[in-house]
Amino acid sequence: MQDLLPQRARQLRKKMTEAERKLWSKLRRRQMGGLRFRRQVTFDKYIVDFACFDPKIIIEIDGSQHANQVVYDDERTKYLQSFGYTVLRFWNNEISNKFEDVLQTIWNVCIPLPPCGHLPQRGRLPY
DSSP: GGGGHHHHHHHHHTTTOOOHHHHHHHHHGGTTTTEEEEEEEEETEEEEEEEEEETTTEEEEGGGGGGGGHHHHHHHHHHTTTTTTTTEEHHHHHHHHOHHHHHHHHHHHHSOOGGGGOOTTTTTOOO
């Protein structure tokens, strides 16, 4: 089965869902703080929707079929976390209806704030 994963990942890249396309438009080309995300990545026995290897972030977008496979998704998430990855899961409707919130959540995880001692002086922006 693992021999088929790279082929399946290529197929999934060609047939992304609307929610995946929308999120990919913001993750690709290092738009998220300069981080390199990849889509439909084979990860051991799984294919994950989006992955950034430094920092270790995996983003999964779940459609309605995932409502019936909660136990499987939980096991999968725990497995991926055992390799040190932070796994973020979003529902398709979150991508459609709360896209800015989704992007902010991803940003907050990928680009954490500096410690309080390193805040810019009042009135000066860090960029």
